[in-house]
């Protein structure tokens with residue numbers, strides 16, 4: 001097609017001059033488009049997970065808070081809120097997200113320990129609650145399982161295993177903490193902490209013996225300046 | 226990657242900050258595309274891409290986060306070929322793209338590669354597309370000859386193609402040689418108009434015989450780059466410039482390919498963005514004035530000493546002890562702040578890129594109709610003009626953030642008056 005106004009040949013199936021927007025006479029054989037005409041109205045909004053979640057969240061939490069206040073009970077509504085937020089994180093960042101599994105797994109470990117430490121912070125000063133189980137059982141088991149899982153994946157060289165190394169090392173450092181707390185006298189029961197320590201030590205040694213080169217390489221990349 | 230190639234690469238010196246400025250400014254993407262004479266076969270294209278990726282390790286990568294910098298790591302996932310209709314000039318979604326930082330797509334007879342600027346610049350992009358198409362035609366069963374213009378398929382990866390030429394050619398300069406206000410410059414005129422919704426942008430490509438342009442350029446005693454760059458500035462001045470106080474100069478970014486000067490054959494970034502600043506002092510400025518300004522200022526930048534200083538300036542920032550050792554999240558925040566509060570004030574009016582003639586082996590010519598090149602406009606740079614020449618045909622693409630087409634209309638009308646027979650295509654984003 002020709003735009004006599006601009007003196008140019010117009011290619012493609014839209015019979016409008018791209019420069020002056022005059023209507024052009026259609027040709028029988030317009031030829032192929034070079035790029036797709038920009039899709040229109042791609043802005044339509046779906047009801048997103050976010051909206052649904054926050055709707056449920058605010059309703060549920062405000063009902064719980066109301067019940068709390070009316071019956072003057074313990075503030076368990078905060079636990080409901082924390083639980084719902086965890087569900088949100090679980091769905092949004094672990095189930096729906098397309099990030100690598102190595103990261104998701106690490107993220108879950110960190111989020112779970114944060115939540116348990118938060119619960120401990122909320123209750124340990126109140127009478128009638130013995131909250132030391134958070135450090136005596138939950139965290140050692142969490143870190144031991146996590147370190148062991150990473151250790152196994154690295155040992156068997158699963159796909160992209162070098163991505164796991166940095167997270168594993170971080171978990172191993174965390175895994176030593178419960179035993180430190182035991183020796184500082186913060187917790188009384190030391191057996192899970194000790195087990196966790198040995199699991200981490202075991203995983204670390206297996207790294208040293210079987211994957212040393214990969215560990216060093218990964219650290220070099222991550223820390224290059 | 227081959228045995229002697231490490232499984233990872235540092236980002237080159239000019240690219241190191243790109244990943245940190247993604248969201249605010251839009252990705253820094255440019256597109257290299259090639260119209261073939263036949264419809265594209267996506268299956269063969271995919272196989273061709275799969276074949277050549279291991280031979281070009283600096284493209285076979287994914288972006289990873291280190292403690293101090295981002296870096297590239299070998300990508301073992303298979304590449305994906307998109308249908309252009311499904312992505313339509315969207316940002317590159319790395320995850321949907323199997324972590325690759327460039328994206329391959331096809332539409333009717335066109336093969337397009339979108340490169341994130343952290344991987345390479347225009348010249349590197351064209352070299353990669355050339356290698357890809359060469360392999361594509363071979364797989365189609367054509368008997369073609371690379372003729373020293375395409376590295377033989379069975380050759381090992383070339384270290385020279387992967388080098389960071391900024392680091393290699395770095396020679397320290399004294400601090401006072403690189404002046405801050407020279408880097409920042411003055412705030413340029415910003416193109417005004419009705420912006421597109423979302424991340425849409427308009428695209429208009431005009432194609433014509435290069436000889437007509439050369440003839441016109443000769444009249445002004447200018448090169449093609451000087452003439453077209455000058456005409457672009459003139460078109461902006463004539464149709465869009467509305468700063469009557471004349472305080473804002475029209476600033477045109479012109480990337481300069483550094484490979485020839487430094488004897489580099491790298492396929493990673495190795496260009497320098499020089500800025501041509503044209504003061505608007507009177508009401509009746511002519512095209513000659515703009516062409517003259519470009520000529521004068523480009524010649525000065527192209528002096529070897531000045532280019533060496535420019536390279537040193539780019540590297541110097543990264544070599545700085547403090548910059549080096551700030552953890553990535555801190556750097557991220559700092560670069561964002563710099564972008565918000567300083568770069569904002571060094572607005573460039575437009576960019577004009579001309580990687581020149583792309584040497585495509587003779588035997589490939591019958592299968593290629595035209596090469597196209599453009600970069601996506603970003604918030605701080607609203608108009609992108611990019612040209613590329615193949616087989617005597619020049620393609621001039623405008624990518625813009627505003628709906629109005631006056632600048633392009635003026636530009637192409639001027640070329641038509643010079644006797645150029647122009648074919649125009651558009652994505653009609655403004656309709």
Ligand SMILES: [Zn+2]
Pocket residue numbers: 003004005006007017018019020021022
């Ligand atoms: Zn027209």
